[in-house]
Amino acid sequence: MTTSLSLPNSDIDPFSDEALADPYPYFQQLRDLGPLVELTQHNVVALSRHAQVVDALTDSHTFSSADGVGLNDVSNSSFEGTLIATDPPEHARYRAVLAERLAPRSLREMKADIEDRVDRHVEDLVSRGSFDAITDLARAVPVAVVLDLLGFPPEGRDQLLGWAERFGDINGPANERMQAALPAVDELFGWLATTCTRDRMIPGGFATTIHEAAERGDIPEEAVVPLMSSYALPAMDTTISALGSAIQLFVDNPDQWEALRENPALIPGAFNEVIRLESPIQAFSRVTRRTYTTEGFSIPENARVVIFYGAANRDERKYADPDRFDVRRQNVDHVAFGLGTHACPGQGLARMEAHAVLHALTRHVRAWESAGEPRRRFTNITRSLDRLPVVAHR
Numbered sequence: 001m002t003t004s005l006s007l008p009n010s011d012i013d014p015f016s017d018e019a020l021a022d023p024y025p026y027f028q029q030l031r032d033l034g035p036l037v038e039l040t041q042h043n044v045v046a047l048s049r050h051a052q053v054v055d056a057l058t059d060s061h062t063f064s065s066a067d068g069v070g071l072n073d074v075s076n077s078s079f080e081g082t083l084i085a086t087d088p089p090e091h092a093r094y095r096a097v098l099a100e101r102l103a104p105r106s107l108r109e110m111k112a113d114i115e116d117r118v119d120r121h122v123e124d125l126v127s128r129g130s131f132d133a134i135t136d137l138a139r140a141v142p143v144a145v146v147l148d149l150l151g152f153p154p155e156g157r158d159q160l161l162g163w164a165e166r167f168g169d170i171n172g173p174a175n176e177r178m179q180a181a182l183p184a185v186d187e188l189f190g191w192l193a194t195t196c197t198r199d200r201m202i203p204g205g206f207a208t209t210i211h212e213a214a215e216r217g218d219i220p221e222e223a224v225v226p227l228m229s230s231y232a233l234p235a236m237d238t239t240i241s242a243l244g245s246a247i248q249l250f251v252d253n254p255d256q257w258e259a260l261r262e263n264p265a266l267i268p269g270a271f272n273e274v275i276r277l278e279s280p281i282q283a284f285s286r287v288t289r290r291t292y293t294t295e296g297f298s299i300p301e302n303a304r305v306v307i308f309y310g311a312a313n314r315d316e317r318k319y320a321d322p323d324r325f326d327v328r329r330q331n332v333d334h335v336a337f338g339l340g341t342h343a344c345p346g347q348g349l350a351r352m353e354a355h356a357v358l359h360a361l362t363r364h365v366r367a368w369e370s371a372g373e374p375r376r377r378f379t380n381i382t383r384s385l386d387r388l389p390v391v392a393h394r
């Protein structure tokens with residue numbers, strides 16, 4: 001890959017343990033260095049300011065996903081043909097397969113049932129007093145909602161979350177975390193190909209809809225497994241990350257919890273604020289198909305760039321006092337769900353789950369208290385907690 005020699009450069013490694021523990025000072029350094037910064041350790045150009053990240057996400061002719069959105073060759077060849085690694089016009093054909101299933105009308109049909117299940121789960125948890133907000137809540141809800149929706153056969157599907165958690169490492173640079181996660185790729189694709197055949201699907205699930213699209217000839221048969229993986233991988237871990245961060249932010253900011261309890265109409269904005277501050281997906285990548293110029297700096301064609309969603313969402317050029325958690329902030333233009341061609345098709349579902357959880361919590365929890373140190377799960381491109389012990393006061 002070639003890059004312009006005239007760009008500011010940096011030898012920081014945003015994928016090191018230190019950076020993953022607290023990426024925000026590193027993102028600040030990158031934003032301060034310039035709109036385009038060469039990361040010398042990884043031979044990529046970093047986009048960390050909001051304006052350039054928006055440019056890249058909304059221009060798939062210049063910033064292509066077809067060579068993969070990961071930062072190493074192994075993951076990019078493994079995920080070839082998946083939705084996220086396809087450019088228009090093929091992309092639209094694959095994306096159309098589940099568009100109806102994730103549209104607002106379909107989500108509305110599930111809403112009351114999800115809200116009811118979530119409320120009962122939260123009431124039960126809160127009656128215990130203390131619990132682990134990751135295991136008992138942030139993981140429990142998406143697993144309960146999404147596994148049935150995907151409609152994979154019961155044998156083996158309990159491994160799906162583990163594979164999805166490793167997806168966040170596989171797409172990083174070729175470091176130790178990425179190497180350790182690699183077996184998950186073969187395991188997942190092997191399971192999808194051998195166990196998730198048409199005859200074994202749970203009727204009515206997303207996986208059945210994908211098989212049916214192939215039967216009708218809307219997509220080629222060989223697109224079935226990559227497309228199933230496209231939805232299986234990002235559907236749970238991202239939402240788990242967002243729910244975990246939400247609870248942690250409210251434990252740390254009691255005044256913001258009070259504001260939300262007093263006015264639950266703030267919930268949709270508060271959820272945007274959570275994923276602006278702690279973007280579940282911190283980074284994905286693109287390759288330039290032609291020269292991109294911004295603020296006097298250029299990247300030539302065929303350069304790999306890394307898009308730091310988590311850095312753009314804290315850009316002081318865009319947000320006043322960007323590190324402050326403010327549930328009243330007007331922030332609909334954050335990039336935590338991406339933008340443009342590849343903007344997250346599951347965001348309606350994720351929002352529905354998160355809003356249901358926050359509504360239930362405002363009904364049942366008066367105040368939060370920490371019950372021990374949170375533990376972070378270090379993952380190359382996702383931001384997640386592993387443990388978050390809390391006391392919920394009724």
Ligand code: HEM
Pocket residue numbers: 057065069083084085095230231234235236238239242275279280281284309335336337338339341342343344345346347349350
């Ligand atoms: C809080 C939860 C979530 C967050 C923060 C999130 C974030 C993202 C982001 C940033 C992208 C853009 C990738 C790019 O720019 O290349 C994306 C794409 C995608 N997401 Fe999500 N996501 C979430 C939940 C979900 C759910 C619940 C599903 C499944 C139903 C899902 C399925 C997908 C798929 C299939 C893509 C690829 C879309 C394409 O390439 O056209 N996501 N997500």
